[in-house]
Amino acid sequence: KTETSVDDSKDTSSDKDEGKKPVFKSKVNNELPTLVENGTQTLENVAEFYLEYTKITKKVNPPSPSSYYSYYEAADGKTYIDICFSYKNLESSAVEADTVISGTLYYGEKYSYSGFSVIEEDNRGDFTYTNITDISPLTTEYLHYLFEIPEELESSSYSLIAEISI
Numbered sequence: 001k002t003e004t005s006v007d008d009s010k011d012t013s014s015d016k017d018e019g020k021k022p023v024f025k026s027k028v029n030n031e032l033p034t035l036v037e038n039g040t041q042t043l044e045n046v047a048e049f050y051l052e053y054t055k056i057t058k059k060v061n062p063p064s065p066s067s068y069y070s071y072y073e074a075a076d077g078k079t080y081i082d083i084c085f086s087y088k089n090l091e092s093s094a095v096e097a098d099t100v101i102s103g104t105l106y107y108g109e110k111y112s113y114s115g116f117s118v119i120e121e122d123n124r125g126d127f128t129y130t131n132i133t134d135i136s137p138l139t140t141e142y143l144h145y146l147f148e149i150p151e152e153l154e155s156s157s158y159s160l161i162a163e164i165s166i
Contacts, residue, residue: 038050038051038052039051042090043090043166044090045090045091046090046091047087047088047089047090047091047100047166048087048088048090048140049085049086049087049088049166050085050086051083051084051085052084052085052086052142053082053083053084054081054082054083054084054162055081055082056079056080056081056082056154057079057080057082058073058074058079058080059071059072059073059074059080060072060073060080060082060127060144060146062120062124062125062126062127063120063124063142064123064124064125065125065126066122066123066125066126068126069122069125069126069127070126070127070128071127072118072127072146074148074151075148077150077151078148078149078150078151079148079149079150079151079153079154080146080147080148080149081105081115081146081147081149081160081162082144082145082146083103083144083145083146083147083162083164084142084143084144085101085142085143085144085145085166086140086141086142087100087101087135087140087141087142087143087166088138088139088140088141089135089136089137089138089139089140089141090137090138091137092137093137094134094135094136094137095134095135096130096131096133096134096135097117097119097130097131097133097134097135097141097143098117098129098130098131098133100117100130100135100143100166101117101143101145101164101165101166102117102145102164102165103115103145103147103162103163103164103165104162104163105147105149105160105161105162105163106160106161106162106163107149107153107156107158107159107160107161108156108158108159109158109159113147113148113149114147115145115146115147115148115162116145116146117130117143117144117145117146118130118143118144118146119133119141119142119143119144120141120142120143120144121133124142127144130143145162145164147162
């Protein structure tokens with residue numbers, strides 16, 4: 001289990017559509033070393049993964065949108081926290097993508113939000129559902145864990161902590 005803290009008090013993004021880009025901090029239990037952006041972690045015979053990025057955005061697009069693609073747009077008054085992981089399956093058989101990652105977002109040590117995962121396809125040009133997708137052995141896929149939160153949390157002084165299990 002990995003506990004991820006997102007500090008969204010600083011705007012380091014120059015892309016207006018992305019909103020604020022959170023500063024990533026992490027704290028991990030005794031089973032795994034500290035998780036950092038683009039730092040690869042390995043669970044022997046299970047998976048190799050790394051955190052590619054974390055951002056707060058109104059609209060979640062695939063990294064390299066194809067001519068026709070799926071996206072997730074937050075409802076009025078809401079925004080998304082998008083946590084993107086690269087995941088390589090080191091098991092001897094395929095794993096169901098929806099079993100790979102789960103999480104809960106905590107705000108101000110009082111409120112909790114559930115999220116959902118999506119997986120990229122078509123050379124990172126589209127999204128599809130994790131519940132209909134398997135990850136074959138020795139294959140690397142990109143998974144996003146999304147939390148839809150009230151927009152007002154973007155500018156709050158309280159912390160947002162995403163507890164992610166891989």
